[in-house]
Structure formats: structure tokens, C-alpha cells
Amino acid sequence: CEGGEVEPFQALRKRARAKHYGSAVAGGLYMLDSPLKKSYANTFFQCAEALEQTGTKVTSRYCRGRWCVVCNRIRTANLMKGYEKPLSELEDLYFVTLTLPNVNGPELGGTIDQMTDVVKDIQETFQGRYKRAKKKGLQGWQLVGVRKLECTYNAKTDLFHPHWHFLISGKEAAEALVKEWLERVPGATIKAQDVRKAGKGSERELFKYFAKMVTKVDGKN
Numbered sequence: 001c002e003g004g005e006v007e008p009f010q011a012l013r014k015r016a017r018a019k020h021y022g023s024a025v026a027g028g029l030y031m032l033d034s035p036l037k038k039s040y041a042n043t044f045f046q047c048a049e050a051l052e053q054t055g056t057k058v059t060s061r062y063c064r065g066r067w068c069v070v071c072n073r074i075r076t077a078n079l080m081k082g083y084e085k086p087l088s089e090l091e092d093l094y095f096v097t098l099t100l101p102n103v104n105g106p107e108l109g110g111t112i113d114q115m116t117d118v119v120k121d122i123q124e125t126f127q128g129r130y131k132r133a134k135k136k137g138l139q140g141w142q143l144v145g146v147r148k149l150e151c152t153y154n155a156k157t158d159l160f161h162p163h164w165h166f167l168i169s170g171k172e173a174a175e176a177l178v179k180e181w182l183e184r185v186p187g188a189t190i191k192a193q194d195v196r197k198a199g200k201g202s203e204r205e206l207f208k209y210f211a212k213m214v215t216k217v218d219g220k221n
Contacts, residue, residue: 012051012058015070019048022069029067043068083146087167090144093198094174096166101187102159112149112162115185119147119164122180126173143177144169167198 026044030037047063048070064071087093103111126143133140145168152161168174178193 015048015073018069018073022047025067025069026065039063039065040067047071087146090167090169092170093145094168094171095194095196095198096168096174096177097163097194098166098178098181099161099163099188099192100185102154102157102161104159108151108160108162111160112151115149115162115164118181118184121184122177125180126176141170141173143173145173171195171197 023044026040026047030040030044032040034040043063043065046061047065047068048060051058051060053059062068062071062074066072100111100115123143130140130142145166147164147166150163150165153159154161166174166177168177174195178190178195181193182188182190
């Protein structure tokens with residue numbers, strides 16, 4: 001049409017590309033001898049295989065698998081929509097990344113459990129400090145924001161890199177979060193952590209990790 005493609009058609013093209021890529025991923029998973037074989041088959045053979053249009057609305061059947069590219073895109077969009085208002089109410093947002101040394105496969109589960117426990121401990125520590133400051137009539141601050149765990153895999157080194165992404169309200173809170181992390185995580189270095197002022201669209205940067213399947217290593221996918 002004149003002036004370019006209409007928006008619904010553009011959306012369908014993007015979904016078609018996601019389906020094409022997702023089918024390759026699901027097909028590979030289906031070939032594995034895995035307890036999840038039936039679930040992988042559901043993604044590969046049935047998820048978004050047929051589209052039904054009623055007026056301008058297009059619907060389909062979805063598998064909702066966490067490994068499904070199409071379903072993760074939908075999940076990401078729903079999360080962004082749900083968090084849009086709460087995040088817009090937070091002031092002075094900072095994007096924080098917390099990392100630790102890479103680990104091998106057998107260590108991954110325990111490392112993620114450790115990372116979760118550390119963040120929970122930091123939250124409790126900050127909450128205690130805020131309550132004590134409030135009792136003394138001081139203007140304390142709280143650790144307020146959202147977080148997302150990402151884990152990447154390097155096929156060259158056969159190592160995993162689990163790390164946290166945060167959107168935190170306030171520079172002081174963001175920097176304190178990094179300080180507490182370094183004190184609690186052996187091997188974590190200040191150079192590997194990152195704190196930067198969150199710009200427009202930072203919430204998209206955070207939630208995109210739900211659908212992200214491939215990342216770059218040495219500038220290559």
C-alpha cells in the first residue's frame with residue numbers, strides 16, 4: 001500500500017521470522033533424547049502453525065514453552081505492558097549489571113541458587129537499613145526496581161555466564177547494590193560490573209532477554 005506496509009502486516013512478518021527461527025530451535029530440541037520430548041514436539045509441530053483471522057484480529061494456538069521464540073516474544077510484550085506504568089513512576093532509573101566468573105555445566109545450578117540467595121540477602125540488608133534510618137527520622141532510601149536473570153553459553157570455552165540485569169531507582173541505590181554484591185561474591189571484580197544511567201527504552205533492554213536466544217561473542221553470533 002502507498003506509504004509502506006500497514007502495521008498489522010509488519011507485525012505478522014516479524015512473527016513469521018520468529019516462527020521460522022523458532023522452528024529450527026524446537027526441531028533441534030525435539031531430536032534430543034529428553035524427558036521434555038513431548039513438550040518440544042508440541043512446540044515444533046503445533047505452536048502457531050495455523051492462524052485464524054476474525055476481522056482485524058489474528059489468533060493462533062501457542063505452546064507457551066520457555067524455549068519457544070514466538071511465545072517468548074509474546075511473554076516479553078505482556079511484561080513490558082504490565083510494567084510500563086510502575087516503571088514510569090520510578091525516578092532517576094539506572095541500568096545495573098551484576099556478574100561473576102564463568103562456570104561449567106555442573107556448577108551452573110548451584111551458582112544460580114547462590115546468585116539468588118545473594119540478591120535476597122542484599123534486599124533484606126537494605127530493608128533493615130531503611131527501617132533503622134526511618135526510626136531515627138532520617139531520609140533513607142530503599143532498593144526499588146526490577147531484575148532479570150540472563151545466562152549465556154560460550155560454545156568455544158564450553159562455559160556458562162549467568163548474570164543479573166536490574167533497573168534501579170536512584171544512583172546511590174544502584175552503586176550500593178554493586179558494592180554489596182562485590183562483598184558477597186568471591187571472584188567478582190569491579191571491572192566486570194556495570195552501572196549506567198537508564199535512557200529511554202531501558203525497560204525494553206531488560207525484558208528483551210526473555211526472547212533473546214543468541215548473543216555475540218567476539219563480535220560474532
